[in-house]
Amino acid sequence: VFQLLLMDGARPRPNICVTAVSDSSGGISVSATCTCTSGLPLSKILSWKQAGNRLSDFVNQDSDSEIIHHVDTMQMVKAVAKPSDIVLDATPVNLTDGGVGLACCRWAAQQGVHLVLANKAPLVLGYRELLHSSQQFPVSRLEFSGTVCGGLPVVNVGKRDLASTSRLDSVQGIFNSTSNYILSRMANGEDPADALAHARTVGIAEADASLDLQGYDTANKLVIICNAVLDIPAKLCDVDREGMTHLTLSDVKEAAKSGQVYRLVATAERIENEIEICDNDVDTEEEKRMRICSRFKLSVRPTLVPSDSFFGQCVDTDMSVVFISDEFETISMKTNEKGVFPTAAAMLRDCCSILKV
């Protein structure tokens, strides 16, 4: 999708030359001697993928540029990416060990290669490490504006526009569109299983939607906000998480009697916590980390909200966030997006920001 955006001739695009791409089968890159005015033949690659083929089998029939095949994405990134290049990670979330995404990001950050992520796992598992590596290079950038709520610039607004100047007291949000879609259809009387089937039909739910419905995806996004916006080194285990799969139609009907609806709400709320934070030698690193995180109460859970409230009015595929701070008071944002373009566009936005377009 990112490649489709790049090729959109209808408007000016930054002069980005794609030198390597990969899928689960491996990767292809232009030869090192390529002068790189055009990079890979994107339209041919897209047609190849759209026909259901694997990249490892890609053959450049016109052979107007030399293509190198790589069995291993990590090895390809190491062979191709140089400082001032950008590595874009849109691999699937792997929370076990971060997978090839974290491995590539870690290497790239250590080399001063810019990073643009749509994949949440490297940030959830290694934000501090990636940021630290990236900061060793004065111009190196770590951008991930599409990881929370797709195209809605939640991270950018939180980090750049609010946290730089004010004390954020609360960040709450509806960060997962599949669960919101189902809750919103249940409020209209639809059975949860039928609503999930519908969500699959319109293309927003994965075959395995359990990570969405059990609140893991929402918790991932909350952890990213904690680290990048609230500046606390939270991990997934710090989030008090409850999914929405136990909610029944009769729970939802009961709520409706008092004008309320359920939403799967993520919350980071500052709490009065006067525990002195001192660099006591007795403390382990983990104890210090937990003490810093204890300034905020972190949760993901089905929450009753008035149906005419801001969250109540977030229906179907809407996602949203509410920032409460001392100086900016209450700032709310929401997006209605159905496709995969907004996240891809967010990756392009990050590239434009890095390239100062």
Next chain:
Amino acid sequence: VFQLLLMDGARPRPNICVTAVSDSSGGISVSATCTCTSGLPLSKILSWKQAGNRLSDFVNQDSDSEIIHHVDTMQMVKAVAKPSDIVLDATPVNLTDGGVGLACCRWAAQQGVHLVLANKAPLVLGYRELLHSSQQFPVSRLEFSGTVCGGLPVVNVGKRDLASTSRLDSVQGIFNSTSNYILSRMANGEDPADALAHARTVGIAEADASLDLQGYDTANKLVIICNAVLDIPAKLCDVDREGMTHLTLSDVKEAAKSGQVYRLVATAERIENEIEICDNDVDTEEEKRMRICSRFKLSVRPTLVPSDSFFGQCVDTDMSVVFISDEFETISMKTNEKGVFPTAAAMLRDCCSILKV
């Protein structure tokens, strides 16, 4: 208020040294030989102003730093501001000739001095000129994130997060809190005159609220969005403007019957306009300008919206914006702010951005 924020010891602040301030009576600055570690004695100046005094009469009783008085703000800025300094303009809106605000901004931009504006007039009257001057200096910045909807980062999100990557097809918003407050109280049956009196009591309406109620303030903000976000050289005269002063309680009651409320909505909507834009010698500059602007329909007018819609739910002192673009679909933002701190905090945010804090 900006000075109050700077002096807030409760959190880390950027190391900003205030070397000069002015009010309508004139200005004061530190002497040119000042080593500038602390700048002006801000807390004393604030107490002086809070006691109702004029800056021109300010006496630094402890005389721990030498204060220079200036009769003319423009002359003071010329004497004090150097490249890499920041000039902050929060003077009252003057749409006749831009007043001292535009004069100072124009000079500062020409010298490569950074500009942070809360005053809309220099942007409404001279955005292109200021931007052009500022762009002659590679590091010089022109920031004004507090000019549209106070602390809500409408300009920043529009410019940085959306317009860099997508084609904006529509920007709509409720940009003036005084008129929204009155419309929202009228919906509850309150007489417009009483509602205005209330708005004055809570401190959101000026003694002369006519610029708010007749839609001029909203139109100013729309012109800023046109220039800075949509990249069209619109002027106030391009906005089809209608105020809300003719609306009566019975109009509002009539609307309520069909579940609707009035909101003073600003709209910039892209229209299909196939007029070829060519650099025809026959065209005057003004004709070229109008042709570019004709890509958008610009209006400010009382608009009926469903009371449970996003705009309908913007009540009291809320302000809001809705961006519709091809790639990010629909992104909505709103703020609820009552005081003057959010706009001052937005100026501080702009300073932090310039100083890369």
